[in-house]
Amino acid sequence: MSFFRRKRLFTILLALIVLVGLIGFSLTDRDQRSTIEEFFQDAVGWVQQIVLTPVNYVTDIVSNIDSMKNMYDENQVLKENLAQYQQTLYEVQELRKENEELMNMLDKTESISDYTPIQATVIARSPEQWFKQVTIDKGKQDGVEKDMAVITAEGMIGKIQSASQFTSTVLLLNGFDRSNRIAVNVDLTESDEDARGFILGYSEERDQLLLEFTEYYEEVLEGEHVFSSGLGGVFPRGLEIGTIEEVTTDQYGLTQVAYVQPSANMNDLRHVIVVDRDMTTSTDIDESEEED
Numbered sequence: 001m002s003f004f005r006r007k008r009l010f011t012i013l014l015a016l017i018v019l020v021g022l023i024g025f026s027l028t029d030r031d032q033r034s035t036i037e038e039f040f041q042d043a044v045g046w047v048q049q050i051v052l053t054p055v056n057y058v059t060d061i062v063s064n065i066d067s068m069k070n071m072y073d074e075n076q077v078l079k080e081n082l083a084q085y086q087q088t089l090y091e092v093q094e095l096r097k098e099n100e101e102l103m104n105m106l107d108k109t110e111s112i113s114d115y116t117p118i119q120a121t122v123i124a125r126s127p128e129q130w131f132k133q134v135t136i137d138k139g140k141q142d143g144v145e146k147d148m149a150v151i152t153a154e155g156m157i158g159k160i161q162s163a164s165q166f167t168s169t170v171l172l173l174n175g176f177d178r179s180n181r182i183a184v185n186v187d188l189t190e191s192d193e194d195a196r197g198f199i200l201g202y203s204e205e206r207d208q209l210l211l212e213f214t215e216y217y218e219e220v221l222e223g224e225h226v227f228s229s230g231l232g233g234v235f236p237r238g239l240e241i242g243t244i245e246e247v248t249t250d251q252y253g254l255t256q257v258a259y260v261q262p263s264a265n266m267n268d269l270r271h272v273i274v275v276d277r278d279m280t281t282s283t284d285i286d287e288s289e290e291e292d
Helices: 002-027 036-112 284-291
Strands: 116-125 135-137 150-151 154-163 168-172 181-188 197-203 208-214 225-228 240-247 256-262 271-276
Touching: 168 256, 168 271, 208 225
Parallel strands: none
Antiparallel strands: 116 135, 116 271, 135 168, 150 154, 150 271, 154 168, 181 197, 181 225, 197 208, 208 256, 225 240, 240 256
16 A cells, blocks of 8 residues: 555655746747647637637627617606706796796786786686686786786786685686677778777687777778777776777678677686776876866
């Protein structure tokens, strides 16, 4: 047993000596390598190529998947940012529109300084008459009363149909009939006098107001402006109502009538002004001072 152990130990030592010698020989600087070294070097290169090719392929696939995932995440973020930008842009446009409307309302308030302007906001439309009635956030506590005129910066939109303590219902012009007629004047461009008449209702077919003149006027032209005359004591004088679109006669050919396009857009109402007709005007004050 000891003989075989010594022989095996001797063989191992000899192999280690040869291995160390080969390693030392391979580490020396030489211009030429042996055939065995070249073979092992080429073999190692081929093995590395065989192993690294699928590894690199898988690595590229994983890298592409990561890139696609990152692109998807970035795309989602960009979509969210775009949606927020569009929402912000819409809000800015709405604020600009509202600001312009409020500025026009302010100018309108100053132009009707002879009356008490009551600023109000539309808070609802009546479901049963969606296009004919709206509810505003001002009522009797704010001085609103039945039959007061309601206007926007563009023109008259209707009147107070009913008022509670804190809210009121507005009957729009497109809901008017003969029981809600408005005395009006038409500013004739070719005459020194105004034409007189009454708004008697609304034509659903033409989507325009129906004006009936008190007499026949040859000077009435399309595009003439229609204003409230103040007669009857319901509406103040000088509130713009609309412009004449067509002048004709009634079905019997006896009365001159006209179709009037309202100045105000009654389908897009936000801020309105209730006009207190009972306030003493500057003209009345001047007349009372002259009497004193």
